Amino acid sequence: MKIGIVGIGGLGTMGIKLASALGHEVVAVSSSDKKVELAKEKGALHYVDTSSPASINSHNNSLDLILNTVSAPHNLMTYLGLLSTNGTLVQLGAVAAPLQFYQFPLLAQRKSIAGSMVGGMKSLQECVDFCVEKDIYPDIEIVDASKVDEIFINLSKANAGGLRYVLDIEASF
Incomplete structure (x- = not known):
């Protein structure tokens, strides 16, 4: 296709x-x-x-x-x-x-x-298994809470790098 x-x-x-x-x-x-x-x-x-x-x-x-x-x-x-x-x-x-x-x-x-939103558990697991098999992972950046305001401002303009941000709770304290 x-x-x-x-x-x-x-x-x-x-x-x-x-x-x-x-x-x-x-x-x-x-x-x-x-x-x-x-x-x-x-x-x-x-x-x-x-x-x-x-x-x-x-x-x-x-x-x-x-x-x-x-x-x-x-x-x-x-x-x-x-x-x-x-x-x-x-x-x-x-x-x-x-x-x-x-x-x-x-x-x-x-x-x-x-x-469409997310399928059921079976289709979600199939997708995760496929991603592991093909070495496909999201592009992420792990950040602490001190960067939340900056990230929010950047994402409100555009996500130029196609990143997903993951908040590290433990590192934030």
């Missing part, structure tokens, strides 16, 4: 790693060209910068599946154009505000929008 991963942060980079390890052709999708190298380092073969019409047009109607990890309000129409006929956009990032889209592309090309 040709899979698009929208949002090249902590969840998005794991999506790129997993889809690539499963043998899929991975297209990273982001709102600027700032994360091209990060996405390719994690296993993406292609990159779509949604601020560039030429970049979007180069992948129009080409993706079988899009995993959308963005958890902030954004325009889904940008991504629906990337889906091929019978393609599905799966919402993984939780957005508190309503997301808007036109339904005509869904009807005319049999495109779908779905949602």
Whole structure:
């Protein structure tokens, strides 16, 4: 399959790693060209910068599946154009505000929008086992509580490194 991963942060980079390890052709999708190298380092073969019409047009109607990890309000129409006929956009990032889209592309090309959270214990264990087998791990930084404010400020701007931060409680005291 040709899979698009929208949002090249902590969840998005794991999506790129997993889809690539499963043998899929991975297209990273982001709102600027700032994360091209990060996405390719994690296993993406292609990159779509949604601020560039030429970049979007180069992948129009080409993706079988899009995993959308963005958890902030954004325009889904940008991504629906990337889906091929019978393609599905799966919402993984939780957005508190309503997301808007036109339904005509869904009807005319049999495109779908779905949602997913975490599966059951069996599928979660299968994923963990696969990650261990393929040596796939999240990119983390262990920090103590003194850095929480700084990390919050950095993450509110953008997760440039695709990191997940782990709070070391013991080191915080």
